[in-house]
Amino acid sequence: MLDIKWIRDNPAAFDAALKRRGAEPQADSLIALDEKRRAIVQKAQEMQSRRNAASKEIGIAMGQKNAELADKLKAEVAEIKTSLPAAEDDERRLSAELNDALSRLPNIPAADVPDGKDEHDNVETRRHGTKPGWNHKALEHFEIGEALGWMDFEGAAKIAGSRFTILKGQLARLERALGQFMLDTHTQEHGYLEVQPPLMVRDDAVYGTAQLPKFAEDLFRTTDDRWLIPTAEVPLTNLVREQILEQEQLPLRFTALTPCFRSEAGSAGRDTRGMLRQHQFNKVELVSITDAESSKAEHERMTESAENVLKKLGLHFRTMTLCTGDMGFGSQKTYDIEVWLPGQDTYREISSCSVCGDFQGRRMNARYRDKADRSTKFVHTLNGSGVAVGRALIAVVENYLDEDGSVTIPDVLLPYMGGLTKIEKAA
Template sequence: MLDIKWIRDNPAALDAALARRGAEPLANTLISLDERRRAIVQKAQEMQSRRNAASKEIGIAMAQKNSELAERLKAEVAEIKTLLPAAEDEERKLSAELTDALSRIPNIPAADVPDGKDEHGNVEKHKWGQKPGWNHKPLEHYEIGEALGWMDFEGAAKIAGSRFTILKGQLARLERALGQFMLDTHTQEHGYLEVQPPLLVKDDAMFGTGQLPKFAEDLFRTTDGRWLIPTAEVSLTNLVREEILEHDVLPLRFTALTPCFRSEAGSAGRDTRGMLRQHQFNKVELVSITDADSSKAEHERMTECAENVLKKLGLHFRTMTLCTGDMGFGSQKTYDIEVWLPGQDTYREISSCSVCGDFQGRRMNARYRDPNDRSIKFVHTLNGSGVAVGRALIAVVENYLNEDGSVTIPDVLLPYMGGLKKIEKAS
C-alpha cells in the first residue's frame, strides 16, 4: 500500500506511475478524499478541545456564582456531546474509504522496469542451456503421462472436477523428489529457513500481501471465513506482520513447500489440457525480508537461487524482465523465469521473483529499526517461486523424454528416487 503523505507530496509521480501501468490518474481523487478526512479530524479535535475548555469554564463560573454563564456553558457542552459522535463517525467512514482506495492502487514500478502493455513488452535478461537435440517427436506432458499410465485426468475430474490431476506411482514419486530436492537446495546451499506454515489464513494476512481486497475472486474461501493460500508467500511474509525487527536479524529468508489453491477465475479456456493451470498445485516458495538498502540486491540473489534449481535439473530457460503492463499488483520489479517445453515448442513461466519495496510492509505494519538513527521504517519484502513443482515435473517429463516413451530421471534427482533411473510404463 502506498503512503498518502507521499501521494500528497508527489501527485504527478503517482499519476505518471499509474500511466506506466495503464491505469487512470488517481492523485487528485485521493488527495481530495484525504482533505475531507483531515478537515473532519480537525473539526472533531476542535470540538473536543472546546468541550474540555468549556467544562473547566463551568467550574470557574460556578465558583464565581455566575449561574447564568454556567448554564450557557453547560448547554454548549451538551450540544458538543450531541454533535461529536456524528463527526467521529464521519471520520471513521472517510478513513475507511481512504484506506480502501489506497489498498486498491498497484505498487510504483521501479525506474528500470520496461514500459509495455502486456507480455509482449517483456525484455529478455538472459538465457541458460540448450534445447534438447534429439530426433524423436516431442510430446506434451499429458500425452507422455497418460501413455505411461501414471497421470490421470479423468479420475481427478470424477473426484474434484476440472483443473485437477492425479499422479500415481513413478510420477507421484518424481513430483515428491522434485519438491524435496528444491527444499534441500534452498536450505543447504542458499541459506533459507524451512517453514511449514498454515494453509488457511485470515483476512488480515491476505490483505497484508495484497490479495485482498482486489483479488478475492481468484481465491478459495472456507465456510468459517478463512482463505486457502494461493501461494506460501502469504503465510511466510506475514511471519513478520505487526513486528518491529532489529536490523541485525535482516535479511530473513524463508522457504516452504506447500499446496497452493487458486480459482483461476480469469483463465477460462486457457491451458485446459494437462497440469499447467490447476486449482491445486505444489510450489516451493522463497520469501525475503530486508531493509530498504538491500532489497534490490536481494532481488538479484533470489532470482539466481531459483535459476540454480533449473540449472541443476539441466533445463533450458530464459529469464525475462516483466514490463509495467505485465507485473503483479504488489511488485516494483519482477523477473519471470521461463522454462523450455519441447512439447509446446515454447517457453512457459516456472518462477516469478518480485521485489515489493515497503508496499507489503506498510500493509502488514511490519517494521525494522534503522541502525543509523534508530528510526522505525517499514521492511522491504521479496517473494519468488523456487520453483513451481508441478511445472518442473512437466519440464522434466518433456525434456527428458526418450524415443521409447520412457523418461530419464535427471542425475540430481536420483538420490530421491530409491534407485529408479527411468520413468517407464506402468505394468
C-alpha cells in the same frame, strides 16, 4: 498499499506511475478525499480541545459563583458531546473510504522496469543452457504421462472436476523428489529457513499480501470464512505482520513447500489439457523480509536462487524482466523465469520473483527500527517461486524424454528416487 502522504507530495509522479501501469490518473480525487478527512480530523480535535477547555472554565466560573456563565458553559459542553460522535463517525467513514481506495491501487513500478502493455513487451535479461537436440519426436507432458500410465486426468475429473491431476507410482515419486530437492537446495545452499505454514488464512493475511480486496474471485473460501492459500507467500510474508523488528534481524528468508489453491478465474479455455494450469498444485515458495536499502540486491539474489534449481536440473531457461503492463498488482519489479518445454515448442513461466518495496509491509503494519536513528520504517518484502513443482515435473518429463518413451531422471534427483534411474511404463 501506497502512502497518501507520498501521493500528496508527488501527485504528478504518482499519476505518471499509474499511466505506466495503464491506469487513469487519480491523484486529484485521492488528495480531495484526504483533504475532507483531514478537515474532519481537525474539526474533531478542535471540538475535543474546546470541550476540555470549557470543562475547566466551568470549574472556574463555579468557583467565582458565576452561575450564569457556568450554565452557559455546561450547555456548550453538552452540545459538543452531542456533535462530537457524528464528527468521529465521519472521520472513520472517510478514513475507511480512503484506505479502500488506496488498497485497490497497484504498486509503483521501479524506474528500470520496461514500459509495455502485455507479455509481448517483456524483455529478456539472460538465458541459460540450450534446447535439447533429439532425433526423436518431442511430446507434451500429458502424452508422455498417460502413455507411461502414471498420469490420470480422467480419474481426477471424476473425483474433483476439471483442472486436477492424479499422479501415480513413479511420477508421484518424481514429483515428491522435486519438492524435497528444492527445499534442500534453498535451506542448505541459499540460507532460507524452512517453514510449514497454515494452508488456510484469515482476511487480514490475504489483505496484507494484497490479494484482497481486488482479487477475491481468484481465491477459494471455506464455509467458516477462511481462505485457502493461493501461494505460501501469504502465510510466510505475514509471519512479520504487526511487528517492529530490529534492523539487525534483517534479512529474514523463509521457504515452504505447500499445496496452492487457485480458482483460475478468467482462464477459461487456456491450458485445459494437462497440468500447466490447475486448481491445486504444489510449489516451493521463497519470501524475504528486508530493510529499504537491501531489497533491490535481495531481488537479484532470490532470482538467482530460483535459477539455480533449474541449472541443477539441467533445464534450459530464460529470465525475463516483466514490463509495466504484465507485472503483478503488488510488484515494483518482477523477473519471470521461463523454462523450455520441447512438447509445446515454447517457453513457459516456472518462477516469478518480485520485489514489492514497502507495499505489503504498510498493509501488514510490519516495521523495523533503523539502527542509525532508531526511527521505525516499513519493511520491504519479496516473494518468488523456488520453483513451481508441477511445472518442474512437466519440464523434466518433456526435456528428459527418451526415444523409447521412458524418462531419464536427472542426476541431482537420484538420491531422492529410491534407486530408480528412469520413469518407465507401468506394468
